Structure formats: structure tokens, C-alpha cells
Amino acid sequence: MLVTVFLSFLIPIGFIAALVSISVSSAKVEVSADVAEKMLAKRIQKIGSVEIRGAAYEGGTAKQARSGEDVYKAQCSTCHATGAAGAPKLADAGAWGPRIKSGLDALVTSAMKGKGNMPAQGGGDLDDAEVARGVVYLANAGGAKFAEPKPSK
Numbered sequence: 463m464l465v466t467v468f469l470s471f472l473i474p475i476g477f478i479a480a481l482v483s484i485s486v487s488s489a490k491v492e493v494s495a496d497v498a499e500k501m502l503a504k505r506i507q508k509i510g511s512v513e514i515r516g517a518a519y520e521g522g523t524a525k526q527a528r529s530g531e532d533v534y535k536a537q538c539s540t541c542h543a544t545g546a547a548g549a550p551k552l553a554d555a556g557a558w559g560p561r562i563k564s565g566l567d568a569l570v571t572s573a574m575k576g577k578g579n580m581p582a583q584g585g586g587d588l589d590d591a592e593v594a595r596g597v598v599y600l601a602n603a604g605g606a607k608f609a610e611p612k613p614s615k
């Protein structure tokens with residue numbers, strides 16, 4: 463009788479102890495994997511942020527990373543979406559055709575320096591490559607097939 467009682471306590475306790483030790487050891491493995499991941503992430507991040515600042519970021523903003531469409535939406539759509547101030551509208555091939563014939567350089571120069579009712583850079587504070595990409599976006603929507611300029615160095 464005593465032995466039975468003793469065993470009926472001991473066996474479940476031994477079982478629980480075994481379970482606990484299993485879960486503890488697996489938790490330990492998880493923790494160390496987690497830590498290793500964080501250390502790895504830190505290392506990757508350090509290298510990555512240096513590269514990003516050098517290549518695409520300026521003063522913490524993604525200025526040079528803006529595409530022609532982004533530039534258009536941010537700076538050019540005010541006039542070119544509606545034809546305000548007599549601007550040739552986006553995707554209006556009739557209005558863009560003759561302008562496209564004068565060539566990309568001439569169009570970029572107009573956008574950089576201003577033309578007629580259009581202020582220089584469309585009134586924005588953009589870098590040259592962004593203006594050029596905005597021009598390409600507008601001109602291509604109007605029927606041109608210009609290649610989008612690469613980001614400036």
C-alpha cells in the first residue's frame with residue numbers, strides 16, 4: 463500500500479519534471495536562435511544603412527529615389543493633370559506630339575528653366591535627374607518613348 467502511494471506520487475512528478483526540462487531546453491534553443499537573428503540583423507543593418515545613405519538618400523529623405531511618376535504627382539500634376547495655365551495635359555498626344563519632336567533635351571531644358579506660364583522646375587525644388595524623369599514620364603504618357611534617366615551621382 464505504502465509503495466503504491468509513494469509510486470503514484472513519484473511517477474507523475476517525474477513525468478512533470480521531464481516535461482518541464484524538455485520545454486525549458488527547447489525554449490533555450492529558441493532564445494539563442496532569436497539572439498543570433500538579432501545580432502545578424504544588426505550587422506546587416508549597419509552595412510545596409512551606410513550603403514543607402516551613399517547611394518540614394520540625402521539628408522534622410524529618399525529624394526533621388528523618386529520615379530518620374532512620383533515627381534509628376536508631387537510637382538507637375540497641378541497643371542499638367544488639368545491643363546491649368548495652358549499646360550499640355552498628361553496623355554494628350556495632340557498637345558505633346560509637336561513638343562516631343564523638339565527632343566528630350568529641349569523639353570528638359572524647358573522644364574528646368576521654365577517656359578511660358580511654367581515656372582522653373584514646375585515651381586519645385588527638385589534635382590536635375592528628378593526633373594528629367596518627370597519630363598520623361600509626361601512625354602511618354604503623351605506618346606514618346608524616351609528612356610527614364612538614371613539617378614544622378
Ligand code: HEC
Nearest residue numbers: 537538541547548549561569572573578579580584596597
Ligand atoms: C504652374 C503650372 C505648371 C507646373 C506646376 C508644371 N508645368 Fe510644365 N508646363 C506648364 C505650361 C503652362 C506649359 C506650356 C508652356 C508653353 O509652351 O508656353 C508647360 C510645358 C511643359 C513641357 C513642354 C515644354 C516644351 O518645351 O514644350 C514640359 C516637358 C513640362 N511642362 C514638364 C513639366 C514637369 C516635368 C513638371 C513638374 C516638375 C511641370 N511641367 C510642372 C505649366 C506647368
